[in-house]
Amino acid sequence: MKKFALIPARYDSSRFPGKLMKILGEKTIIRHTYENTVATGLFDEVFVATDSEIIFDEITQNGGRAVMNKRPHESGSDRIAEAIADMDVDIVLNVQGDEPFVQKEPLEKLLQVFDGDAGADVQVASLMRKFSDPEMVKEPSNVKVAVDLNNNSLLFSRSVIPYHRDTTIEVPYYHHIGVYAFRKNALMSFTNWDITPLEAAEKIECLRYLEHGIQLKMVEVSAMGIGIDTPQDLERARDFIGK
Structure with missing residues (x-):
């Protein structure tokens, strides 16, 4: 199977405009994300997909590969779908441009869910981790996910889910990490669907x-x-880099 990583990157983030070009250490955030993704060695190709000439130049002028989107998009997945429409690829991994500390192990675990008979029915996969700080659960910027007993997603929300009505029962709270892997056909189907009501309300693609x-x-x-x-x-x- 051919496996590509694509990094959707727009300049005008609604909550933090221009964030991907902010300096972190000695490089921009988007360069950290791109170079750390390449360094995993997991992919046949790695591209940044963007509609920003500033971001396009930042990647290509520093030896990386980037694709300019031809039309505006509401979500990173839509941006990637346009970029890969004519590419020969089986599995596409979406690394959010604002995840500069990308590591090999979690991405490798994500790709492995598509392998073998057990992975034949998996169309889309993503990452999560348990919250260690209860206060972070309350932050709307941290997307939460509730899962079934087989770690299939039940709901994503910026609200606190599940609601802890019975405090005698211990339940984990999971932070959804914005890294996805798709079969190409699932992603192409996604981009042909209209934006759905919950997606529009929560701004969670x-x-x-x-x-x-x-x-x-x-x-x-x-x-x-x-x-x-x-x-x-x-x-x-x-602060993390400084330490």
């Missing part, structure tokens, strides 16, 4: 799959570094 009856196979990992959603996240990331 993978809800489109759930609203069309496709569960995501969730893979639990222990660490992925720090995703950059807010200026506060960037400061935490800078």
Whole structure:
């Protein structure tokens, strides 16, 4: 199977404009994400998909590969679908541009769910980790996921899920990490569907799959570094690098 990694990257983030070009250590966030993805050695090709000439130049002028999108997109998956439409690829892994601490092990675990007989029916997969700080569960910028007994997704939300009505029962809270892997045909179907009501309300693109009856196979990992959603996240990331 051919496996590509694509990194959707737009310049005008609604919550943190221009964040992918912010400096983290000695490089921009998007360069960290791209170079760390390449360094895993897991992929036949790695591309940044963007509609920003600034981001395109940042990648290509530093030896990387990038694709310019020809039309605007509401989600990273739509952006990737346009980029790979004519590419010969089986599995596409979507690495969010604001995940500069990409590591090999979690991505490898994500790709493995498509292998063998057990993986034949998996169409889409993604990563999650248990929250270690209860206060972080309350943050709307941290997307939560509830799963069934086989780690298939039941719901994604910016709200706290599940609601802990019976406090005598211990339940885990999972943070959805914005890294996805798709079979190409599943991704192309996704991009032909209209934006769905829950997706539009929550601004969580993978809800489109759930609203069309496709569960995501969730893979639990222990660490992925720090995703950059807010200026506060960037400061935490800078402190992390500094240590």
